[in-house]
Amino acid sequence: MREAAAIAPDVCPRLPRGVRLVHNEAQGGWVLLAPERVFKADAIAVEVLKRCTGEATFRAIIDDLAQSFAAPRDRILADVTTLLRGLADKKLLEL
């Protein structure tokens, strides 16, 4: 897999109109609803996506995650960059 391009620290990631993160018991948890597609969101993705409000900067999101999960910031930065770039390529996130 190619390395995801860096995301600028002051970007405020957000779900675009037409993409919603919802919790649904019948479908067994969190799902991302998108145009004619439904994606199961795992626990990590949910923690990241809940923070993509369009208000928090990418830097703040990474800081918050590193602190909340007591994990190395570099590792979090790399993983979240890959996740968000992947979602943006699928038009599920605006960067």
Added chain:
Amino acid sequence: MAETGKALHNPLGLLAELTHRCPLGCPYCSNPLALDPRQDELDTPTWARVFAEAAGLGVLQVHLSGGEPGARRDLADLVAAARSAGLYSNLITSAVGITADTLRQLADTGLDHVQISIQDNTPESADRIAGYAGAFARKQALAAEVVRLKIPLTVNAVMHRANIDHLGDMVALALWLGASRVEIAHAQYYGWALKNRAALMPTTDQVKRAAAEVETLRTRHRGEIVIDAVVPDYHARLPKPCVGGWGRRSLNVTPAGKVLPCHAAETIPGLEFWSVREHSLADIWANSPAFNAFRGTAWMREPCRSCARRDVDFGGCRCQAFALTGDARATDPVCHLAPEHDKVAALAAEQHDEPYTYRRM
């Protein structure tokens, strides 16, 4: 439940065929040849109840389709009902019959997504395929309005012999219109498309070129537009997992209220369909004979029964198995393991430039 292979899943999607009325005459229309007349259509409160029951069953998305959903005067009320049921609403439209005013109302009501069909990359050809003069211009105008209102837009490009060589230009058009997603939807041979099969069937060379072009375009436009495409059925070696498995992921309500496992299910003789006029959606999903007819894997014969892919593609499409072999329990003949696979290859090689039989009421 594993023994019978009939474990009941929660459906994810509801295809609501609000009406069969449509101004266009596309020769590949997926509607049945016998269309429901206007006086038989479900009323607003019944649809609202169906949406609420669907959400209760676990359905997340409702696809408001038809016919042309814009032919329903109560479309905004229906979108509102879907919204208040908590469903993600998707409008599937020809764009002819939806005014800018109606669209604004729908946007205010909370419509989540719009899909507009495009027949080709030039007005002359597109309008000829749609059987409606001026359709192409109206589609462009509505697409612009969708984008202006910041509603995500999918362009649905139905591909067949007359336009498959324009695939690249159709994707370029979708980009220019501001779509975030384009579906390269090869005509599926049910309903009107089955009637027009030889007039629509692309050649094997065309299909190969199209597949290569999709790969090039995906790389070129990564991050700009999502390009969804699958190999067209008759040219494939493996069957499609039709509707994600019979009675497993989705259901379809006809304009008159019959609930079908897929839009073509009525072509299979002997199935008993229940109506939302007499039953709740939950009752229909769990107990209607049509939904249980091919649910799970117990109905399968060989080569499906012992196949490693039986839980992946579910034996392919029941309606296609019936249409091509006369037996709805047969392996979908698209599968290279099916005894009648040769038939599909022969049909894929059959091209006749006869005039289309346009879809009409």
